[in-house]
Amino acid sequence: MQQTLTAKRILLGISGGIAAYKSADLVRRLKERGAEVRVILTDAAQQFITPLTLQAVSGNPVSTSMLDPAAEAAMGHIELAKWADLIVVAPASADVIARLAHGMANDLLTTCVLASAAPVAVAPAMNQQMYNNIATQQNLATLKKHNFHIYGPGAGEQACGDVGYGRMLEPLELVALVEQSIEQSTIKQSVIQTHEQSQVPAGSLAGLRFTITAGPTREALDPVRYLSNHSSGKMGFALAAAAATMGAEVTLISGPVQLATPAGVKRIDVISAQQMHDAALKAAVKSDIFIGCAAVADYRAADVASNKLKKGASNELQLTLIKNPDIIAAVAGLHELRPFTVGFAAETQDVLNYARQKLLKKKLDMICANDVSQPDAGFNSDQNAVTLLWQDGEQTLALQSKTALAASLITLISQHYSPKSTTSEVTK
Ligand code: C5P
Numbered sequence: 001m002q003q004t005l006t007a008k009r010i011l012l013g014i015s016g017g018i019a020a021y022k023s024a025d026l027v028r029r030l031k032e033r034g035a036e037v038r039v040i041l042t043d044a045a046q047q048f049i050t051p052l053t054l055q056a057v058s059g060n061p062v063s064t065s066m067l068d069p070a071a072e073a074a075m076g077h078i079e080l081a082k083w084a085d086l087i088v089v090a091p092a093s094a095d096v097i098a099r100l101a102h103g104m105a106n107d108l109l110t111t112c113v114l115a116s117a118a119p120v121a122v123a124p125a126m127n128q129q130m131y132n133n134i135a136t137q138q139n140l141a142t143l144k145k146h147n148f149h150i151y152g153p154g155a156g157e158q159a160c161g162d163v164g165y166g167r168m169l170e171p172l173e174l175v176a177l178v179e180q181s182i183e184q185s186t187i188k189q190s191v192i193q194t195h196e197q198s199q200v201p202a203g204s205l206a207g208l209r210f211t212i213t214a215g216p217t218r219e220a221l222d223p224v225r226y227l228s229n230h231s232s233g234k235m236g237f238a239l240a241a242a243a244a245t246m247g248a249e250v251t252l253i254s255g256p257v258q259l260a261t262p263a264g265v266k267r268i269d270v271i272s273a274q275q276m277h278d279a280a281l282k283a284a285v286k287s288d289i290f291i292g293c294a295a296v297a298d299y300r301a302a303d304v305a306s307n308k309l310k311k312g313a314s315n316e317l318q319l320t321l322i323k324n325p326d327i328i329a330a331v332a333g334l335h336e337l338r339p340f341t342v343g344f345a346a347e348t349q350d351v352l353n354y355a356r357q358k359l360l361k362k363k364l365d366m367i368c369a370n371d372v373s374q375p376d377a378g379f380n381s382d383q384n385a386v387t388l389l390w391q392d393g394e395q396t397l398a399l400q401s402k403t404a405l406a407a408s409l410i411t412l413i414s415q416h417y418s419p420k421s422t423t424s425e426v427t428k
Helices: 018-032 051-058 069-074 077-083 094-101 108-114 128-132 134-145 171-197 234-245 273-284 327-332 351-361 402-416 423-427
Strands: 009-014 036-041 086-092 120-124 154-157 163-167 209-214 249-254 265-269 289-292 299-301 321-323 340-347 366-371 383-390 393-401
Touching: 009 018, 009 077, 009 108, 018 036, 018 051, 018 086, 018 171, 036 051, 036 077, 036 108, 077 108, 086 094, 086 108, 086 171, 094 108, 094 120, 094 134, 120 134, 120 171, 128 134, 128 163, 209 234, 209 273, 234 249, 234 265, 234 402, 249 273, 273 289, 273 327, 289 327, 289 402, 327 340, 340 351, 340 402, 351 366, 351 383, 366 402, 383 402, 393 402
Parallel strands: 009 036, 009 086, 086 120, 209 249, 209 289, 249 265, 289 340, 340 366
Antiparallel strands: 154 163, 299 321, 366 383, 383 393
8 A cells, every 4th residue: 555645644524424434434544545643523423423433443532522621631622733734524514614614613623623724625425405505505615715625525326315416525535635635735835935935025125116917808899799718817916916015016907807906006907908008018118027917818800890790690700800919029029128027828738838939939038837727727716836937947836826826926036037137138
């Protein structure tokens, strides 16, 4: 058996549900891979499985209550929360999911989750109707937003006879997800450490002027229709917020997005690529650093109809599109007042190669290569992973929240920034 979890400390929370009978096997599988496992049973869970069983399989005392002086003396609840490298709640009932989503601390399990800095995973297990209920779905969405890992659930026949989503994943499937979560948190930890070591202190970018583009552009076809893309603007807004927090003067040029303006940032709203181009060039010449994070539409309609286009008899509609100006290439091509220019390359394959080509072709100083084929990163996600490339180097920043990533990117960009970087110097 491969020891993929050697010395990893897993705190397993078991809540009330018929799937609790599988939790003993889950403990066994985790231990087989080298993990140390401690178990918390909620009151309801004890109706399905006994502390004695879990004590036997885990080899550790099982915790059931915050009000048990003997257990608290052995390992108090705060100590238990700090002990864990990962907390896994499996099965996670609709009730425990609701309590976690609302930050409640009304039993030992929810208190430990609230008191722990470790990543937390929940493996939902409940009747399919309860799982599909809008309240449960909203609670799960909240947990996702708070960076909880959600394991499953699977679909199939349920203990109550219903068929649908809500079955807890099988122990071996859960183990594979635990391995992934542990690996992610190890990578994240090392990124946080590097980031802390190279952290630019707040206020240290005072006097530096940034212009950042963000979001999609919309290219009108007629008064009611347009061409656009899925960019949410979150990455660009996070970059603007990070630079402003570090004391820089920030102008954010944004396409149509549903985001609040970060504190201390000057925002200019635009709709089309042409409008973004005009606003960006005007701001760029007064900037030290330009970051093109917007997903600019490459093409626009050659003619925008002045009235709503009508359905014709034909099954086809021909649109003639013409190229939009390349904003970042125009900024990087400036002579006298050229800012240090950083682009983004959203790609779905051969990501680093395409990004390097773009770095050269657009004459950029740096480019952020972004693999948007990953389901949990890129467009519309709250997380992202990128590789920052420059002429003779690169640095990869692992999957993390766009907020944390933005702080690392602004730090790295400002470390590489050189006020004298002109087009000719960059390309020589
Ligand atoms: O060529 P591509 O769209 O992949 O390049 C992406 C980079 O170029 C991003 O930094 C984006 O903001 C910028 N871009 C631009 N104007 C365009 C197209 C892309 O500034 N018309």
